Amino acid sequence: MKAIVYKKFGDSDVLQLVEQPIPTLKADQVLVRVKAFSINPMDWKIRKGEMTLMSGSAFPKHTGTDFSGTVEATGSSVNGLKKGDKVFGVVKNMMKEGASAEYVAVTSSLVWKKPENISYPQAASIPVVGTAAVTALEKMGDITSQKILIIGASGGFGMFLLQLLKQRGAKVTAVTSSQGAEYAKKWGAHSVIDYTKTNVLSNNALYDTVIDLSGKIGYDKAKQIMKAKALYLNPTPKPIEIPMSLLKNLLRSKKHRVILSNPSTKYTDVLLGAVKNGLLIEVNKVFQFDQFREAYQYAEHGGYSGKVVIQMT
Ligand SMILES: NC(=O)c1ccc[n+]([C@@H]2O[C@H](COP(=O)([O-])OP(=O)(O)OC[C@H]3O[C@@H](n4cnc5c(N)ncnc54)[C@H](OP(=O)(O)O)[C@@H]3O)[C@@H](O)[C@H]2O)c1
Structure with missing residues (x-):
């Protein structure tokens, strides 16, 4: 599968598209075929080496935390999710298993069903x-x-x-x-x-x-x-x-x-309730996967409202 990684700290030009194996699934995990992932300021703060106390300096690093997509497979102990479900969620450690990839394997407690009335880019904008x-x-x-x-x-x-x-x-x-x-x-x-x-x-x-x-x-x-x-x-x-x-x-x-964001079902339930009550998720711009450098530059530059999302082509 294709995934975005970087091997040194720097601007968006250090980001590279690499081929790597599809992650193997643990019993409590869900394999998701990613359709969209959103960009957060944390992505570029870590990539620029501004948070080394937390991130360490080991490479390669992955990037991207929140994603949406479809369930491709479920581990043996996963209940309530099945192949084909439309979902969104977060990876636990973006530097090791970033959401900016064609597939992610994620603990099932960090994957939730996507409401039908929101798009994949909107769902990928929610968790963080x-x-x-x-x-x-x-x-x-x-x-x-x-x-x-x-x-x-x-x-x-x-x-x-x-x-x-x-x-x-x-x-x-x-x-x-x-x-x-x-x-x-x-x-x-x-x-x-x-x-x-x-x-x-x-x-x-x-x-x-x-x-x-x-x-x-x-x-x-x-x-x-x-x-x-x-x-x-x-x-x-x-x-x-x-x-x-x-x-x-x-x-x-x-x-x-x-404030430290720690996504869980408790918070997602509140957010999905708010969406049901009319909360709008404004996605300012959706970039295609092969435009990833441009997307990060755009997001980092600012001057827009809402979220910036990358969609798999
Ligand atoms: N602790 C946590 O768990 C957690 C979780 C999520 C986010 N965060 C942090 O929270 C912050 C906001 O996140 P975000 O995703 O909303 O980032 P964002 O989308 O980049 O929003 C930041 C906003 O600040 C505005 N801004 C820039 N300069 C300003 C100024 N001088 N005065 C007032 N507003 C200004 C920008 O507007 P213009 O571009 O129009 O100027 C932009 O809309 C980031 O630092 C992020 O890392 C923390």
């Missing part, structure tokens, strides 16, 4: 950012009377988070570029701040929860726009921040909490 959005929602606690600020709201994560908050009646301000404003409003933002025109830090508003999906602000700056007792959610923590934020929170009223 969708789970992160539900996790953020859990950390926010009671959102009824909160003023919430989402910085970088028009990407994949923001798309899910805004709509989950809207379905629960929350009041959200979104920070986006000019092109992203239209999407943030459509997804449920009450007001939008265009970061190319207004600095959110000098806008004289205070929030109960601030989440920075752009990675451009950070806790220390965000403190100035947080109420006395407020929450900052960090989806891009440095490893040291995970234990440190717990310790420091003991002494501060403006809390800092990290």
Whole structure:
């Protein structure tokens, strides 16, 4: 089968298409013929060598976490899935078994049936950012009377988070570029701040929860726009921040909490419920498999809303 790998850190030109054997199936696994996989910022952060503490420096590395496709075969202990089922899911370790391949063998607990009313590219867009959005929602606690600020709201994560908050009646301000404003409003933002025109830090508003999906602000700056007792959610923590934020929170009223997306059936059920209730999955652009370098360049460059997906040809 064909798979995308890289043998050194770098830009998208280090990505190569290679031939490798179709993975062999363990008893608890499902072999999926991939139809689409989505691109996440984590793909290029690891590929560029920005997360070596987590990724290590061994090569070759695979890439791609969430996928959709059809079941090709099931292991002997798998129940509830059969050949031909339309599914979506996540691989456990993208560097070893990336979703950017013609086939993936995945533990059956990380594969779910695809609803008929969403496409393969939409389904492949759900798990990583969708789970992160539900996790953020859990950390926010009671959102009824909160003023919430989402910085970088028009990407994949923001798309899910805004709509989950809207379905629960929350009041959200979104920070986006000019092109992203239209999407943030459509997804449920009450007001939008265009970061190319207004600095959110000098806008004289205070929030109960601030989440920075752009990675451009950070806790220390965000403190100035947080109420006395407020929450900052960090989806891009440095490893040291995970234990440190717990310790420091003991002494501060403006809390800092990290978000780590860990897809599971519990989160997928919430997300599929939200899709049933009208959550839109906006796929900005679908590239064909042989356009993979172009696809990663496009996704990494930014300036679009929603998700970017690669489809098998
Ligand atoms: N911890 C976890 O488990 C987890 C899971 C998923 C994602 N993440 C992280 O969460 C972040 C968001 O993920 P994503 O998939 O939504 O990424 P994304 O699709 O790239 O979205 C990021 C958004 O930030 C916007 N942006 C760029 N510069 C900005 C600025 N100065 N001010 C405000 N907005 C700005 C971009 O809009 P324009 O391009 O229009 O400027 C883009 O829409 C990424 O860092 C990702 O790695 C973490």
